[in-house]
Amino acid sequence: MEVEIPVVIVGAGPGGLATSACLNKHSISNIILEKDDCHASLWRKRAYDRLKLHLGKDFCNLPHMPFPSDFPTFVPRVDFLRYLDDYVTQMKICIQYNRYVNDASFDVTDGKWRVCVHDTTLNVNEIYVADYLIVATGENCDPYIPMINGLESFEGEYLHCSKYLNGRLWYDKNVLVVGSGNSGMEIAYDVSTWGANTSMVIRSPVHYLTKEMVYIGMSLLKYISIEKIDKLMVFMSKMVNGDMSKYGLVRPKDGPFAMKKKGGRTPTIDVGCVKQIKKGKVKVYPAISSIKKGKIIEFADGKRGQFDVIVFATGYRSSVQKWLKDYKELFNENGMPKARFPDHWKGENGIYCAGFSQNGLQGIHFDALKIANDISFTVNAMKHHDAEANAEIKLLDE
Ligand SMILES: Cc1cc2nc3c(=O)[nH]c(=O)nc-3n(C[C@H](O)[C@H](O)[C@H](O)COP(=O)(O)OP(=O)(O)OC[C@H]3O[C@@H](n4cnc5c(N)ncnc54)[C@H](O)[C@@H]3O)c2cc1C
Secondary structure, rough: OOEEEOOEEEOOHHHHHHHHHHHHHOOOEEEEOOOOOOOOOOHHHHHOOOOOOOOHHHHHOOOOOOOOOOOOOOOOOHHHHHHHHHHHHHHHEEOOOOOOEEEEEOOOOOOOEEEEEEEEEOOOEEEEOOOEEOOOOOOOOEOOOOOOOOHHHHHOEEEEHHHOOHHHHOOEEEEEOOOOOOHHHHHHHHHHHHOOOEEOOOOOOOOEOOHHHHHHHHOOOOOOHHHHHHHHHHHHHHHHHHOOOHHOOOOOOOHHHHHHHOOOOOOEOOOHHHHHHHOOEEEEOOOOEEEOOOOOOEEEEOOOOOEEEEEEEOOOOOOOHEOOHHHHHOOOOOEEEEOOOOOOOEEOOEEEOOOOOHHHHHHHHHHHHHHOOOOOHHHHHHHHHHHHHHHHHHHHHH
């Protein structure tokens, strides 16, 4: 089967949905191809129970539809899904589910994108031909677990955080959470509240701020310099938490917002883990050096511990380079855009990406509007050009 359509969007996460909605506002036909059987599968199937949006709702809505006024500032996962379901309906978004895009390339002969898709329900292949291709498969596509000496023979259970829902079954178990990003800190907190003997691996310096602090910082960005905001953030964090270095939590030299701007590490949003660390309910270790016989883990400082479960909150990788043949137009070898924000979203020959600015849902909002405006501008310019050419032909005929 071959389908011709002006715009193909790959991926029905928030990035794909936002771009489709913006294109619909310009009356440009588009279709989303999604490998899963639902939209927003990351939020529906690969996120833990207690997850709420880490940033305030003013910084997380998709274009053309604010969050309902009765939603709390930090929107819980289930409400965010409710919002996305309404978004799909209200914005009249067209999604083809169970469509795994396994190949896409630009055909120079007709100047169109050929997108090869496997329909996993009917077990048949389809081809979509489009003028424009939007890559919206996400920065968080493939779960990543680092290579660790001895992991293959670990006799306990280990999993990536995308499989973690809650710690209900881990009461009194020795659980090690690897990683000090938002997911790592929140999962360590969650596991400790389910009664597990919880430890964390924190390898490098990290800023830990509460959601409220980040909300204040983001709201002030319009008015005062990043340098001043960073001073305020660190001051507030010290007031709330004191010196945490004796517990293994060291702050980086650069401020939290300055680091983010430079493309460095995002500050970790603490939902209660720091308190648990202070109370001794979560123990902090440096990097893992190796996994010894059975369930024994050795750390970089020479200490050892025995663990029943390891949760790897060690991030994700993009998968673009695996299916997009002509990825070098826009992406590097790691499947991330070659150009940095704000120049990352557009390549040659009608290819765009939504959701790769490393700025979460706010970045997606920006990408979707830019992409739809750009495509609309080109489409209208072409229509205008064709109308002029037709008028000239008519004049010549007369
Ligand atoms: C646990 C967690 C919490 C987060 N919390 C926040 C937050 O509070 N605020 C914030 O701003 N950001 C947050 N983010 C970051 C970001 O906003 C989300 O990851 C968001 O879901 C990204 O949307 P996306 O559409 O770019 O990617 P995704 O949501 O990952 O969607 C990509 C879609 O593409 C599909 N796909 C992939 N490959 C193919 C293929 N070959 N063929 C067809 N379909 C394919 C996938 O199935 C998926 O549905 C969070 C991220 C995570 C992991």
